[in-house]
Amino acid sequence: MPGHAQERTAADLLATFGGAPSPRPATGPGDHSRRDRMNRRTAPRRGHARIGHGWSPVLAPLPVYHASTHDIGGLFPLLGSRPTPAVGARIGYDVDSGGAFYCHPVELVLRGGYATNPNMALFGEPGRGKSSTVVAFLLRMASFGVRTVISGDVKGEYTPVARALGATPIVLGAGTNARINALDLGPLTTRWNTWSVHRQRDELTSLLSRWGQLLAALAESQGYAPTVTDDAALAAVLHRLVGATDGNTHLRPISIPDVHRQLAEPDPQLWHDLRYASRRAFLDQLRPVTDALANLISGPLAGLFDGPTTVDLDWNAPLQTMDLSRLRSRGDTAIAIALTCLGAWTSLATDLRADGDIRIVVRDECWRQLRLGPRAVATVDAELRLSRLEQTIQILVLHKLSDLLSVGASGSQAVAIARDLIALCSHRVLFGQSTRVAEDLADALALTGPELHRLTGAVNERRGRALWKVENHSAHLVQTVLSGFEKRLFDTNAQLRTRRKGR
Ligand SMILES: Nc1ncnc2c1ncn2[C@@H]1O[C@H](COP(=O)(O)OP(=O)(O)OP(=O)(O)O)[C@@H](O)[C@H]1O
Ligand SMILES: [Mg+2]
Known part of the structure; x- marks a missing residue:
């Protein structure tokens, strides 16, 4: 056909990815004659064109080549890595294979060999879709009876989600008398x-x-x-x-x-x-x-964490959230302190709950808390260490690795604790990053060269796309798919849009 690219043979294709493959070593002429005598052709070269009689779209015998697995990979670019088991929340699709992608951190621990703990850490620049993916995960886990506690929602984003599920959020700050004793004995x-x-x-x-x-x-x-x-x-x-x-x-x-x-x-x-x-x-x-x-x-948080607790966690609610959006005017440090107090309170309450069911504890904007200093990192570290025993999936939402590593001089004990903290999260979900930040992450999480390349490239192509890496298993490039309901419930850009319209 005029203008049509000339058809390439397997040998041509293989030569594109490495050295030209060598044909299968020829067998001796004696062997040929013996085989010809024994295996006389009983069918046409493409087989019989009849149902049940086999038919080959290419002429037999097929040419046979020898090549290394490295070169062969170029011929089968769609060969994917080992898929994760199809259990738990269906997050979206694996961009490489097109197959559905599931996540159930506890199952991956129980099935052995996949993950050593059920905790998750999400890294990514602002607006990449970290919190939306968390919401998709927890809403879909809710169908398995798994309930969630949001341990401090700085922007009040989870409040509409909780209300849609029939739960009443705990709101701290101006206009409410909700108080949580940081030293509460809880259950x-x-x-x-x-x-x-x-x-x-x-x-x-x-x-x-x-x-x-x-x-x-x-x-x-x-x-x-x-x-x-x-x-x-x-x-x-x-x-x-x-x-x-x-x-x-x-x-x-x-x-x-x-x-x-x-x-x-x-x-x-x-x-x-x-x-x-x-x-x-x-x-x-x-x-x-x-x-x-x-x-x-006496500071900006006076009266919020320094007296008897006046609220109660509703263990039967599918989602309990502690809305801190009314504290925003009190400054970054105040917010970070509030997150620290809430983190300690929720983990005590969650650990000692009587039902023994799996719980998800979300620490969104956790980077704010970790920036307080090494002791704050140590607090989160201690809370994560308990989670395997306590059937809790702890989710940390961070921006970049330096959120953790800026707590002390390199080589210090604080940085060692921060690195341990990453190890305590077997499930790492990596959203788009700038090159320098991605290189830090690649180093700490032992990402391969192609994984690092994707972290600064393919991951950024769409919102909600991330590399999901479970310990040292090869990463999956996954697109979170939000339903229309989820998009409406969790539209963190809604305010931006209304502002632009009002302008
Ligand atoms: N998978 C997705 N499909 C479509 N839209 C998405 C997806 N993920 C996120 N978005 C949209 O992108 C916007 C930002 O998402 P989100 O708030 O989850 O980002 P974030 O990474 O948590 O940001 P920040 O670090 O500022 O908290 C939201 O309006 C959300 O609806
Ligand atoms: Mg967010």
């Missing part, structure tokens, strides 16, 4: 008497270490890095306040102002137990941490 109070003394001791130790971490992270948010001496003093104060040192059979409810009061007005027993020479020495040494806690009580 521990009701379950305490049902436990053996051994279990009570274990739970109390874990609770006090969480609170210690939280208070240290909060002090750090005020610009003071607590020392080991401060840690010891905070631990001693928490022990006393909760009633662990005086053989009390019930735990006493406490709050941040109680801790501050003990540090600011110590009784002789406290400074003596902590081996200070005098009350003055105690006050002088612990002044920075005491003042840091005082700032929390």
